[in-house]
Amino acid sequence: MLISEQERFWSHVIKGPADNDCWLWVGAVSDDGYGRFWVQRGGKQRAVRPQRYSYELLTGLALPRDVLLLHDCDIPLCVHADIDLARSHVWEGDHRKNMLDREQKGRTVNGATAWRWRGLPRALRAERSRALRQTVLEHGWDPALMSAALSGTDPEHPRLF
Template sequence: MRSSEDKEAGRFWDKVIKGPRPGDCWIWTGAIGDDGYGRFWQNVAAGQRMWRAHRFAVALVLGGGDLSAHDKVRHESCDVPLCVHVTDGLDSHLVLGTTADNNRDRSEAGRHANMYSLRRSGGRRRDQAAHSRELRDHLLAHGWDDDFRLLLAGYSPDQEALF
């Protein structure tokens, strides 16, 4: 019989679709929060614990099963909230970092919240959740096709080509 940790890990990975190429994102297909990040509920003695999916993936692979509130998980090679691609090698999309690292990443990507960035982003937080749900729903319905790659890059498959 599998241990409860193995069952939780199996339940988690059952909700992940890995891209066909080694460097592709691994997309969370379970619940999505209003911030656009995946949600995973872990069964614990006191009931359930809610995790952001990318944090749970890092805890499984790198953190020995748990992370502290001070551990920041950074999307180092992608900026996809649903990505849970974590390995202990160079191909990992997720890495542990500091608050300073995370703030620098956020600022460089224009995700920091101030009146100027919010105007430029057009309320990116709301759009991010809708985009994450669109990605998940497309991937579940059609698989990892060319249209999914366009959606992942932030383009609409219905958008006309310029050239």
């Protein structure tokens, strides 16, 4: 039995238990730490970002190529999109807005805020995304284990808070 493209997409998404939780992509992860979803368009197979697919599907808006989707949650695997920006984890932007968002959240190498994706090399960001995906697939929605995967720490290591 063939499943639809949308059914195939949603089979790779795990939603958190709370309404405002991330919806994590657990399919293919590219070498930059973001998801990858394969679709057929014009008789050709091509990869799309799952957050773009989700956004377009749930909002009904077709995004021009020059429009970026920025993550409010800063989790590259999150595909939680909604027409209501108060609930959506992704929102439309451009390169300038993305750089401002990055600076405001301290995700630059010179940023003052130490945060899980700040200044991470591409390969390490991909490694942490894959660790998050594996954690969710193996253990379900476990915030402590997910946090450890995102920060690259051993979940058994004692934490200060």
